[in-house]
Amino acid sequence: MKRYAPYIIVVLLALLPFSGLSTYMMHIIILMIMWSVIGMAWNLLGGYCGQVSFGHAAFFGVGAYTAGILYFKLGISAWWGIPLSVVVLALEALVIGFICLRLRGPFFALATLAMGEVLRVTAENLRDFTQGTLGILIKERTWVEKTWYYYIILAIAVLTYIVVKKIIESKLGYYFVAIREDQDAAESLGINTTLYKTIALVISAVLTGLAGAFYTNYMGYIDPEVVFALHDISIITIMIVMVGGVATYWGPVVGAGIMVVLAEWIRSLPRIGTAHQTLFGVLLILIIIFLPNGVVGDFSKIKRALGFGRKV
Amino acid sequence: MTPLLEIKRVSRFFGGLAAVMDVSFNVNKGEIVGLIGPNGAGKTTLFNVINGFYKPSRGDILFKGQRISGLKPHRICRLGIARTFQVVKPLQRMTVLDNVVASAFLRSDSKREAVKKAEEILEFTGLSSEKDKISKGLPLGMRKRLEIARALATEPELLLLDESFAGLNPTELVQSIEVIKKIKERGITILIIEHHMKVIMSISDRVVVLNYGEKIAEGTPEEVSRDPLVIEAYLGEAPAA
Ligand SMILES: Nc1ncnc2c1ncn2[C@@H]1O[C@H](COP(=O)(O)OP(=O)(O)O)[C@@H](O)[C@H]1O
Ligand SMILES: [Mg+2]
Numbered sequence: 040m041k042r043y044a045p046y047i048i049v050v051l052l053a054l055l056p057f058s059g060l061s062t063y064m065m066h067i068i069i070l071m072i073m074w075s076v077i078g079m080a081w082n083l084l085g086g087y088c089g090q091v092s093f094g095h096a097a098f099f100g101v102g103a104y105t106a107g108i109l110y111f112k113l114g115i116s117a118w119w120g121i122p123l124s125v126v127v128l129a130l131e132a133l134v135i136g137f138i139c140l141r142l143r144g145p146f147f148a149l150a151t152l153a154m155g156e157v158l159r160v161t162a163e164n165l166r167d168f169t170q171g172t173l174g175i176l177i178k179e180r181t182w183v184e185k186t187w188y189y190y191i192i193l194a195i196a197v198l199t200y201i202v203v204k205k206i207i208e209s210k211l212g213y214y215f216v217a218i219r220e221d222q223d224a225a226e227s228l229g230i231n232t233t234l235y236k237t238i239a240l241v242i243s244a245v246l247t248g249l250a251g252a253f254y255t256n257y258m259g260y261i262d263p264e265v266v267f268a269l270h271d272i273s274i275i276t277i278m279i280v281m282v283g284g285v286a287t288y289w290g291p292v293v294g295a296g297i298m299v300v301l302a303e304w305i306r307s308l309p310r311i312g313t314a315h316q317t318l319f320g321v322l323l324i325l326i327i328i329f330l331p332n333g334v335v336g337d338f339s340k341i342k343r344a345l346g347f348g349r350k351v
Numbered sequence: 352m353t354p355l356l357e358i359k360r361v362s363r364f365f366g367g368l369a370a371v372m373d374v375s376f377n378v379n380k381g382e383i384v385g386l387i388g389p390n391g392a393g394k395t396t397l398f399n400v401i402n403g404f405y406k407p408s409r410g411d412i413l414f415k416g417q418r419i420s421g422l423k424p425h426r427i428c429r430l431g432i433a434r435t436f437q438v439v440k441p442l443q444r445m446t447v448l449d450n451v452v453a454s455a456f457l458r459s460d461s462k463r464e465a466v467k468k469a470e471e472i473l474e475f476t477g478l479s480s481e482k483d484k485i486s487k488g489l490p491l492g493m494r495k496r497l498e499i500a501r502a503l504a505t506e507p508e509l510l511l512l513d514e515s516f517a518g519l520n521p522t523e524l525v526q527s528i529e530v531i532k533k534i535k536e537r538g539i540t541i542l543i544i545e546h547h548m549k550v551i552m553s554i555s556d557r558v559v560v561l562n563y564g565e566k567i568a569e570g571t572p573e574e575v576s577r578d579p580l581v582i583e584a585y586l587g588e589a590p591a592a
Contacts, residue, residue, distance in 0.1 A: 209462065213453040220442035227402055227436075229428035229457040229505050 045200070052193055056186045065185035069257065071299045072192045073250050077272075078279040078291025079199045080246035085277070086286035087207055088239040089219025090140070094151030096272035097158045098244040101131050102251025103266040104162060107175035110255075112168070117177055120252035121195075128248030132241040140236045143222065152273070159267030174262030181256065188257050195253060196292075199246050204288055206242070215239055216286075270316060275302075278319060282326055284333030293334050353416045355380045355509055355540050356401070356432075361410035361420075362564075363393075363400050370396040372564040373410070378509065383531070383541045385555035385572070387548075389584060393564040394544045395437055398511050401542075402434045403427040414509070429457065433507035435498035437514045437544070441486040447497060448473065448482040454504035469504055476500040476530050492523035499530060503539075510534065512543040516550055528554065552576060560584070 055068070077099060085091045105127045106120020139150040162169045169175065182188065206212050214235045217225040226232045255261050266272065275298065283294025301322070305315040330337045354377035363371040371393040378384045386394050399405045401412055403424040412420040419427055442450045451469035452462075459465035473479045476496050481489065486497060495515050502510055516527055524547075531554060535541060545551040551558065552572040560568040560575060562584040568575050575581055 210456045210465070213449065213456060213465075216445060216449075217442050217453040220444060221440045223404070223424075224436070224440035224442065224501075225453075226424040227404070227428060227434055228454040228501060229425050229433075230453075231423075231425045 049197060053190075056189055062185055065189060067299060067303060069185060069189050069192055071295050072189075072196045073253060073257075074275075074279055074295035074299055075292040076192070076196050076199045076250040077247050077276050078283065078295050079196075079203050080243045080250070081276045082280050082286065082291050083203050083206065083215075083246070084239045084243035086280060086290075087212065087219065088215035088236060090236055090239065091144075091148045091277070092151040092243075093148045093269075093273050093277070094135075094153070094155035095243075095247050095276045096267045096269060097135065097151070097155040098128055098131070098247035099251040099254070099272050100155075100158055100162065100263070100267035102128060102248030103255045103261045104169060104175075104251075105248070106252040106255035107177070107261050108168065110177055111170070111175045116181075117252075117256050118181070120255060121249060124248040124252040125245050128245045129241050131248075132244035133237065135244070136237045136240045140233060140240065152269070155267060155269060155273050159263045159269075162263035162267060169263070172262055172264065174260055174265075175255075177255065177259040180259050188253075192250075192253055192257070195249050199249075200288070200292075202242070202246070207288075211235070211238065275319075278323055280333075281323065282330075282333055284335030284337070287333065287335040290333050290335040297334065352380075353413075354378060355415060356542070357411075357413040357416075358397075358401070359411045359413065361397070361400060361407045361412060363396055363405055364408045369564045371400065371407075371561075374561065374564075374566045375410075376559050376566065376569055378540060378542050380508075380540055381535075381538065382556045383535055383543060383554055385551040385558040386542060386544045386561065387546070387551055387558060388561035388567075391563075392561040394561055395513055396564075397561070398434055398513055398544065401427075401511060402432060428505055428507075431506075431508035432511065433502035433505045433509075434511035435495075435502050435513055435515055437517070439491075439494045439498050441489070441494055441497055443485070443487040445486060446483050447478055447486050447489070447493075450486055450497060451500050451504045454501045457505045472500050472503050475533065476503070477526055492519050492527075495519065496523075496527060496530065499527075499534075503534065507539060509540045509542065512541060512545075514544050514546060516545055516547050524550070548576075 077095065081092065081095050102124040105124040106117040109115055109120050109123065110117040135154050139147055139154065142150050163171050214230050217230055218232050218235060222232050251266060254266065279294035279298050280291050282297055283292065284290025302315065305311065305318050334341065356378040358374060358376050361371060361374050362369060374397065388394055396405065400407050403422050407420050411418055414430055414432060419430060442453065448469055451472055452465050455465040455468040459468060473482050476499055478493065478496055478500055481493060486494065489497065499512065499515060516524055519527060528550060531541065555572055557570065558572050558575045559566060560581050567580045567584060568578045
């Protein structure tokens, strides 16, 4: 049963647009899937390889701007941003990796945070290229309906899931986890830690960039404040994975579902809505205390607390 | 025939401290060489220099006639030198089997091959019954043996063992000595740091003694244990050393 679960889920998801959901509901689901992609991508680098990035907005934003600039500067469809972002993100990740991956632990985290901010400021100031804080507007939307956007992001998510799973079950996955657990031990066991950390970063960045390029096409408008956001992209990404379960296959998906719903709900609250960052902070603290392994990682604990699922 | 490992006038300084000072010796293929000396003598530092964690401040290290000093640890491991850590470094949240599989990938073409090698090595080191346990929870004796298993999985020609017997109970000690002897039978050369005098004297073909970073004696176990400098170095220290 468990083996077939992913297939059943994919089939159900493929049928979803026929269930007569409202446009708003479709929008929420599209966002959930998009955040799942970013979460899974982050998880590969942060969860499995142990390189905690506080700067995934650097990848999301560059993916988004790859699509945006193609449209705005070259006048071709922003959808070309999806394939092109693969190349652009790989190059970007090589540069960022060269700078940041020589640092360990919190120093790596801080360096990536700085990268995200540097890119945001750069995008704001390279006005000829990016229109600065004015942002880029895609005037001709491809579809009014949500359906095709939904299928495209679903396809990216399925691809991401498969890529991550295949990698984690292979030699690369063993090497990533070995590096996370003890970099010196890994190195002395013949693992070229610099090389494999770079590989993890490049794959993670490319997948995040795909989500960014999709975002431009889907939302039709980007500006640096939004797509390079420290809190609303980089930090939320980490929270999604922590809430769902670090270093689990489904954790980022579950986390994305929870966080998107929560964000919508909090924003809709009168008065409190504007304090959503504070509320997210409180939530994160609660999660760390009560579910340190996230919803997926501590699933048995949750079942027990709710009174079912006796120990077998 | 060139020795397997040549340590040529190697020094390593930390600021003003000479942790290793002008040390030279060779290790020949098939030997077990014991490396002994009081605490702080520079033994672990010398391992770190051989294995590439530290560059020698002076001197050279040759492996099979090729200069390896300055190479990164993963390159040195690929060339055929594996090590264990005095302060064990298990890949904590991985199972015992996965710890060894991760190392076995170095010279395997497929996951199947890596797993097969790893299982064989766990059998060889007497860890098979623990293979599905998370390595974090293992008792110290097992963790020490896991260090050895993991190093073996990289299929080394030279194995550096850093106090693999420290903290073991008598039963574990006997098991580990058996493992070392079997490793030698496989044709793997061993350079071993050990505090247990009886053990080191019984398994080593030759012994090198360090004190305050300098080599003060080298020879067969009998020669070394009669050496006045060695006796003084050990008697000068707390009796339990
Ligand atoms: N990374 C380091 N930085 C500074 N001093 C060090 C470092 N590593 C070892 N030392 C010093 O070098 C000396 C030798 O240490 P070590 O090689 O661990 O001795 P042993 O293994 O023989 O007990 C000690 O005085 C120790 O404090
Ligand atoms: Mg030591």
